Amino acid sequence: MLPSSSNPHITLIGAGPGDPDLISVKGLKALRRAQVVFYDALVHPDLVEEAEHALKVYVGKRCGRHSVRQEDINHLLVSYARQYGAVVRLKGGDPFVFGRGQEEIDYARANGVTTDVIPGISSAIAAPGLAGIPLTHRGVAESFWVITGTTRKHELSRDLELAAQSSATVVILMGTRKLPAITEVFLRYRPASESVALLEKGSLPDSRIITGQLQDICEKAEAGQFAAPGIIVIGPVTALALEPLKADLK
Template structure:
């Protein structure tokens, strides 16, 4: 039986180096090779200065081909190294295609451990000082994305919850706002648009659902959109 090293799927968190977990930072420091996402920051990679670093960011939008290539690279790295890290933005188990990577590794009998990270929605709520739930106002939250796998319908159902958090929410968030308005959601529904959460160029913008439906001035980098009555700015005494 072929001998393989061990693979860790590590959550890098939203971007800031000091928002990775202690366990994640330790494993990064011990890694021999790190395969990292496009959203992983340079300062995060400083934690694995002694490792071979391989950028496996999405290529030209061809998601299925890119993922198959990443799966193959993970297996090949496990053949060469004893300590392999797959470093993912946010949390590996949320919108990180962990299922495909776990399945590919397990098919070869490769040992895998998952190290959770802070998902961007929680970091965004903290940065904006805006809880996702609020007593008497919002007690349910849904994280969703409009991205779909090849062969699946382009338009996904919008979750029916008090607070909605849309990942990768650039142009897709505009379509979401238009659909919500068509479904009867109030045009005055508060919306928070967060770009580059936890990074030096972080941006926070407060708008309404009606404003979002007419367009979004997105900054460079990842955009997260949070909407619902819980997003209403607090009255400061």
């Protein structure tokens, strides 16, 4: 018979945009106390190793590769919490920015398992900032949108059409494979010369930035072999950074 815990609990932790140093202090403390850690594909391996004595379970999802179904992840989280007690669900970025964090919380609570959340820095904000791109800038951009490039039906979000009609900076996650269709939408409402930046592996040592305009960014992406995980940023603020911002933190 499997052992059981009298205090099953699940903590959702945002791991940040990739660099393991960008997790919060509170998140790191909780990770080190965990008895079980479920982690995603975008979580840095060094961060997983911080849970030195925990059982580690990989449940990452990557496009085109076999992955664990979300329903199965929900069930496993509850099952392991009941067996071991303190379970951490470690997610890239922030759990509530296209991280399906609420689905896991709802399932846990429906099954009598308590939860808490430790936010993380979303790549939607961190990656542009580290590339020297401010999402808002006085006189240039007053607001920004963060949109998924792929919905649960594997279609473009209808919000892209609305965002394109605004003057806001638009940040698109999970849209790498749909770049031609995305630029087509924006070309209906914005000038062909509108600035665009493609950010690859933001916050990591091998991060890259490809800049261009709506009219030529697809060709530049193909020539530069732009690949996931990547972020698309559309708007005049992207012209402010032609090279990644390198901060010397020695």
